[in-house]
Amino acid sequence: MLESWEREAERGARYVVKLAEVKSDREQGAAFVDLLSSLPEVKDVKKLSFAAGRLEVELFYPPGKDLAALEAAILEAAAKTPALGSLDVTHARGRELALRL
Numbered sequence: 001m002l003e004s005w006e007r008e009a010e011r012g013a014r015y016v017v018k019l020a021e022v023k024s025d026r027e028q029g030a031a032f033v034d035l036l037s038s039l040p041e042v043k044d045v046k047k048l049s050f051a052a053g054r055l056e057v058e059l060f061y062p063p064g065k066d067l068a069a070l071e072a073a074i075l076e077a078a079a080k081t082p083a084l085g086s087l088d089v090t091h092a093r094g095r096e097l098a099l100r101l
Contacts, residue, residue: 012043012060013095015070019055020090020100028101029055031083039073041065067092074099 017036022028029050037045041062048056061070071092078087090098 012041013063015059015061015067015095015097016048017057017059017074018096018098019057019087020053020098022050022053022055022101025050025055028083031081033057035077035081035084036074039077042070042073067095067097071097 019029019032022032029047032055033045033047036042036057036059043060045057045059048058050056071089074097075087075089078084084101086101087099088101090100092098
C-alpha cells in the first residue's frame with residue numbers, strides 16, 4: 001500500500017478520459033491525445049482504445065489537483081483547437097472524465 005502511495009506521489013494519480021462522437025481517430029483522436037499531452041502537469045498520456053467513435057485515454061495528474069482542475073484545463077485548451085472546439089463534458093466522477101464532440 002505504501003508503495004502505491006509513493007508511486008502516486010511521484011507520478012500522479014491515474015485518470016481515464018473518454019471522448020465520444022469522434023468522427024476521425026486520425027484527425028480528432030490524434031488532436032485530443034496531443035492536447036492532453038501538451039497540458040502542464042499531465043504525464044504519461046496513453047491511448048487505451050478507439051472503437052465505434054469512442055476514444056479512451058489514460059493519463060497521470062498531480063494528486064493535489066482534482067478532476068475539476070483537469071476538466072477546466074482540457075476545456076480551455078480545446079477551445080483553442082479547431083478540431084476540438086465543440087468539446088463538452090458529459091460526466092465527471094472520481095478519476096473519470098467523459099467528454100463528447
